[in-house]
Amino acid sequence: MASIKPSVPKGTRDFSPAEMAKRNFIFDTIKSVFKKYGYQQIETPSMENLSTLTGKYGDEGDKLMFKILNSGDYLAKADAAALENRNSNKATASISEKALRYDLTVPFARYVVQHQNEITFPFKRFQVQPVWRADRPQKGRYREFFQCDADVVGSPSLLNEAEFVMIYDEALSKLGLQDFTIKINNRKILSGIAQVINKHDSIVDLTIAIDKLDKIGLNGVIKELLERGFNDADIEKLKPVILLDGSNTEKLASLRDALQTSPIGLQGCDEIQTVFDYLANCKLQSANLELDITLARGLNYYTGAIFEVKTNEVAMGSIGGGGRYDDLTGMFGLKGLTGAGISFGADRIYDVLEELNLFPQSTDQSTQVLIICFDTDGERYALPLLQNLRNSNINSEMYPAGAKVKKQMEYANNKNIPYTILVGSDEMQTGLLTFKNMQSGEQEKLTAEDILQKLK
Amino acid sequence: MASIKPSVPKGTRDFSPAEMAKRNFIFDTIKSVFKKYGYQQIETPSMENLSTLTGKYGDEGDKLMFKILNSGDYLAKADAAALENRNSNKATASISEKALRYDLTVPFARYVVQHQNEITFPFKRFQVQPVWRADRPQKGRYREFFQCDADVVGSPSLLNEAEFVMIYDEALSKLGLQDFTIKINNRKILSGIAQVINKHDSIVDLTIAIDKLDKIGLNGVIKELLERGFNDADIEKLKPVILLDGSNTEKLASLRDALQTSPIGLQGCDEIQTVFDYLANCKLQSANLELDITLARGLNYYTGAIFEVKTNEVAMGSIGGGGRYDDLTGMFGLKGLTGAGISFGADRIYDVLEELNLFPQSTDQSTQVLIICFDTDGERYALPLLQNLRNSNINSEMYPAGAKVKKQMEYANNKNIPYTILVGSDEMQTGLLTFKNMQSGEQEKLTAEDILQKLK
Structure with missing residues (x-):
C-alpha cells in the first residue's frame, strides 16, 4: 500500500471541527434569518443533466463545469471522430451526460419548472449547498465552495426587495458586523441613463468611469469618458449623474431630473423610491443603505433591483449580492415568472469574522x-x-x-x-x-x- | 430554448421544503446526540483523488464510483491505445484523476492521516454528507444519498462500544421509535467458532445457516450445514452455538463453554461482557440489546464489535450499523490506529418515521x-x-x-x-x-x- 501522505484535490478543503463550528455559526445564523422572513429550505442534487446546465453560464461556464464520466463502458458510445481527432470539447458530450452543480440559481429555476404544480407561489426558498467550478484555485477562490441563496419567485412586489435589505441587515448584524453598506441600484436607472444619451451599449464603460470620481476627479472622469467614445453633449447631459451626491433622497431627486426624458429611467427611480418607502419606518441595525448608480453587477440578467454588500470594517470584496430577474424560469420554458434573490458570500464572511475576531468563544x-x-x-x-x-x-x-x-x-x-x-x-x-x-x-x-x- | 420539462439525473432527488424539514429533524436530532457524547463535526471535499479511493471498495466499488472528467483538453493526455481499443476501464485513469466520495469512512481515514499532527487523539468525529454510487437505482436505493457516521479513532477502550449503544438508544428514541433492537456481535467470537471446528473460511456459510433456525428448525440447519461442507463432528461441536438461546448472559455462558478451546473466541466473549458491564447500570430508553452471533456484516474489515440496528415496528432492513476495525488508517500508511464507528441509515429512518407517522406536526x-x-x-x-x-x-x-x-x-x-x-x-x-x-x-x-x- 502506498504510504505517500494523502491529500485533497487542488482547490478543495477539509474542514476541521474548529472550522466546522465557525462555518455552522455563519450558516445557522443566516438560515435562521431566512426562516424568520418566511423562506423555506430546499436541496437539489449535486449533479444535474448536462442539458440542464449547458449554455446557462456562457462559454466560460461550460468550460469550468466539472463533468461526470458516464458509468460502464462509456467508450462504446463515444464519438469516434472526436476521439480520433483528440477533440476534447466535442468528445465530452458523448462520454458525459451529467455535471456538478455550477451555482444554485439554474438548479432552482429547473426545480421551479419541474415542480410547478406542487409549488405555492410566491415561492420563497433558500438553499445552502456546495457548488463546483474548475477555476484556477487562488487565495479565497476554491473549486468547491458553498453558496447561500434566498430567492422569491412569482412575486413582483418591491416589498421583497425591501425585505432583502432587512435580511442582510439582520443576518450580518447577528454575525457581529457593525458597519457595512448595502448598495442598491436598479437596472432601469442604468437603462434610463443610456436612453438619455442614446448609447445603449455603453453602460458598463459609463459606470466604470463614474466609479472613479473619488480618485480622479470630475476632469479625470470626463477625460476617460471622452476616450471611451462619449462626446461633449453626452457629458453635459451626464454631469448631474456623474456628480450625484448627498443623501439617497437627494440623489433620487437629481436622477429624476436627469432622467426626465426617459420613461424607463423614471420607472427605475420609482422602484427605488418604493423600496425606500417600505424601509422608512424600519430602523436598520448596522447597515448603511446607499443608492449607488455605479453598481452594475449581473447586468446581463438582472432587470430591476441590483444589490451588493460591503463591509467597512476590513478590506474585502463584496460579501453579498443579488437582484431581480424578470424571467427566471424562461430558460426552461416557463415564461412570465419574475424572481428576485440575494446571496451571502460565506467564505468571505468567514474571513471577515476571523479578522475582526468576531466568532463567539462558545462557538468552538x-x-x-x-x-x-x-x-x-x-x-x-x-x-x-x-x-x-x-x-x-x-x-x-x-x-x-x-x-x-x-x-x-x-x-x-x-x-x-x-x-x-x-x-x-x-x-x-x-x-x-x-x-x-x-x-x-x-x-x-x-x-x-x-x-x-x-x-x- | 428547449421547453422540454427538465428533470434530475436518474437516482437523484430534489428535496422540497416539507421533505427538507423532515430530513433536518432527523439529522439535527442525530447530530445533537453525537455532540452530547463528545463527537465533533468535520467535512471533507465531495471529490477525492482517485489514488485515495481506488482499491478501497473492491472491484465493484471501483466500478460504481462516479469519476470526474479532467478539465480542459483532457484527450491530449489520454491513453491512445486504450482509446483506440475502446478500453473504457483502461482509458479512465488517463482522462480522470478524481471521483466523487463513495462513503465517509475512507475520506475520514485519509483526513486522519493527512491531519495527524493537528488532531488530539482519541479523535471522536461525526460527519453527515452525501455520497455517490452509480448503482442501479431502485426503491430506497439512490445514486446520491446522505451518510451519517460517528467514529472514534485512537481509543481501544470498549467504553466507546458501550457509548455507541447509548447513542443509538438515545437518538432513535428521540426520533420517536419505541421498539428497536441493537444487535451486537464480535468478530472474535466468529473467529473462535471457526477455530473450534478448524474451518476458517466458512464463517459466512455458518452464520447464514444458523440464522435460519427459526424458519427451518434444527434439522433444517443441520441439513444445510452438511450441504455446505460441514461434517458430523463439526455439527456436534456447533450444536450449542446453533441452539444459542436465552438472555444475553445465558448466551454468553453457553458460548464460553463452546469456545473454551479458542483463546480468540474467549477474548470475543470477554469484550462483549465488558460492553454489557458498562451498560449494566444504564437504563436504555427503547432499545433491546441482543447478542446475535449470526450478525456477520462487514466481516472483511471489522475486527472487534459488530453492530446492527433494526426497528421492530415496521418491516424494514437495518437502520444502522457499525463496528470496530483495528487498522483504520493502515491503508494510508499510518499503522496501529484502532477505530470504531456507527452509522445511521437516514433514508430508511425517514421511511420508518413516515410510516409510523412520527414526524412532529411542528416539523413542517x-x-x-x-x-x-x-x-x-x-x-x-x-x-x-x-x-x-x-x-x-x-x-x-x-x-x-x-x-x-x-x-x-x-x-x-x-x-x-x-x-x-x-x-x-x-x-x-x-x-x-x-x-x-x-x-x-x-x-x-x-x-x-x-x-x-x-x-x-
Whole structure:
C-alpha cells in the first residue's frame, strides 16, 4: 500500500471541527434569518443533466463545469471522430451526460419548472449547498465552495426587495458586523441613463468611469469618458449623474431630473423610491443603505433591483449580492415568472469574522465537561454521573481509563472543554469530586449533585 | 430554448421544503446526540483523488464510483491505445484523476492521516454528507444519498462500544421509535467458532445457516450445514452455538463453554461482557440489546464489535450499523490506529418515521404567522407589526398587497402556517386586528400588542 501522505484535490478543503463550528455559526445564523422572513429550505442534487446546465453560464461556464464520466463502458458510445481527432470539447458530450452543480440559481429555476404544480407561489426558498467550478484555485477562490441563496419567485412586489435589505441587515448584524453598506441600484436607472444619451451599449464603460470620481476627479472622469467614445453633449447631459451626491433622497431627486426624458429611467427611480418607502419606518441595525448608480453587477440578467454588500470594517470584496430577474424560469420554458434573490458570500464572511475576531468563544466549545478518571474503578464510579449529565442535556465525555491525568488534561484543553471533573481514590472515598474550571484553573470539591446543578 | 420539462439525473432527488424539514429533524436530532457524547463535526471535499479511493471498495466499488472528467483538453493526455481499443476501464485513469466520495469512512481515514499532527487523539468525529454510487437505482436505493457516521479513532477502550449503544438508544428514541433492537456481535467470537471446528473460511456459510433456525428448525440447519461442507463432528461441536438461546448472559455462558478451546473466541466473549458491564447500570430508553452471533456484516474489515440496528415496528432492513476495525488508517500508511464507528441509515429512518407517522406536526411549520392585507394601505399599516413580530423572533410573513384574501388564505394553508392576521379597513379604523387560528378556524379581534403577546 502506498504510504505517500494523502491529500485533497487542488482547490478543495477539509474542514476541521474548529472550522466546522465557525462555518455552522455563519450558516445557522443566516438560515435562521431566512426562516424568520418566511423562506423555506430546499436541496437539489449535486449533479444535474448536462442539458440542464449547458449554455446557462456562457462559454466560460461550460468550460469550468466539472463533468461526470458516464458509468460502464462509456467508450462504446463515444464519438469516434472526436476521439480520433483528440477533440476534447466535442468528445465530452458523448462520454458525459451529467455535471456538478455550477451555482444554485439554474438548479432552482429547473426545480421551479419541474415542480410547478406542487409549488405555492410566491415561492420563497433558500438553499445552502456546495457548488463546483474548475477555476484556477487562488487565495479565497476554491473549486468547491458553498453558496447561500434566498430567492422569491412569482412575486413582483418591491416589498421583497425591501425585505432583502432587512435580511442582510439582520443576518450580518447577528454575525457581529457593525458597519457595512448595502448598495442598491436598479437596472432601469442604468437603462434610463443610456436612453438619455442614446448609447445603449455603453453602460458598463459609463459606470466604470463614474466609479472613479473619488480618485480622479470630475476632469479625470470626463477625460476617460471622452476616450471611451462619449462626446461633449453626452457629458453635459451626464454631469448631474456623474456628480450625484448627498443623501439617497437627494440623489433620487437629481436622477429624476436627469432622467426626465426617459420613461424607463423614471420607472427605475420609482422602484427605488418604493423600496425606500417600505424601509422608512424600519430602523436598520448596522447597515448603511446607499443608492449607488455605479453598481452594475449581473447586468446581463438582472432587470430591476441590483444589490451588493460591503463591509467597512476590513478590506474585502463584496460579501453579498443579488437582484431581480424578470424571467427566471424562461430558460426552461416557463415564461412570465419574475424572481428576485440575494446571496451571502460565506467564505468571505468567514474571513471577515476571523479578522475582526468576531466568532463567539462558545462557538468552538462543544463538549462542556470532561470526566477524568485515574483508573477503571474511577471509570465505573463516574459512569452514573456521566449519564446524569447527559440526561440533563449537557454535552459531556469521560476519557477512557488508563491514560495519564496530564494527557487527559491536554485532551480537555485541545478540545476547548471548559470544565473537568477529576475522579481519584480520594474523591471516591469522600464523594467529593474535584471540579476544575479549565480557563481560570480554579478547582473546588463538590458532590456529583452539586456539579450537576452548577453545570445546568 | 428547449421547453422540454427538465428533470434530475436518474437516482437523484430534489428535496422540497416539507421533505427538507423532515430530513433536518432527523439529522439535527442525530447530530445533537453525537455532540452530547463528545463527537465533533468535520467535512471533507465531495471529490477525492482517485489514488485515495481506488482499491478501497473492491472491484465493484471501483466500478460504481462516479469519476470526474479532467478539465480542459483532457484527450491530449489520454491513453491512445486504450482509446483506440475502446478500453473504457483502461482509458479512465488517463482522462480522470478524481471521483466523487463513495462513503465517509475512507475520506475520514485519509483526513486522519493527512491531519495527524493537528488532531488530539482519541479523535471522536461525526460527519453527515452525501455520497455517490452509480448503482442501479431502485426503491430506497439512490445514486446520491446522505451518510451519517460517528467514529472514534485512537481509543481501544470498549467504553466507546458501550457509548455507541447509548447513542443509538438515545437518538432513535428521540426520533420517536419505541421498539428497536441493537444487535451486537464480535468478530472474535466468529473467529473462535471457526477455530473450534478448524474451518476458517466458512464463517459466512455458518452464520447464514444458523440464522435460519427459526424458519427451518434444527434439522433444517443441520441439513444445510452438511450441504455446505460441514461434517458430523463439526455439527456436534456447533450444536450449542446453533441452539444459542436465552438472555444475553445465558448466551454468553453457553458460548464460553463452546469456545473454551479458542483463546480468540474467549477474548470475543470477554469484550462483549465488558460492553454489557458498562451498560449494566444504564437504563436504555427503547432499545433491546441482543447478542446475535449470526450478525456477520462487514466481516472483511471489522475486527472487534459488530453492530446492527433494526426497528421492530415496521418491516424494514437495518437502520444502522457499525463496528470496530483495528487498522483504520493502515491503508494510508499510518499503522496501529484502532477505530470504531456507527452509522445511521437516514433514508430508511425517514421511511420508518413516515410510516409510523412520527414526524412532529411542528416539523413542517416554519412560518408562524401570515399577515393578510386587503390593499397597500393595509400593507403600510401592518409593516410595524411585522417588524415587531420578527424582533420577537417569531417567523412571520406579510403577503404582498394586491392578491385576493382567498388566495392569501390558501397560501397560509399550503405553507402550513398556523396563524393569520387580517388587516382590512375595519381593522385599521378600530385598531383591532382579526387574529385567526388556521387549524380551528377560530378568530378573534385583538390589538397588535395582544397578538404579539399571544404569539410569544
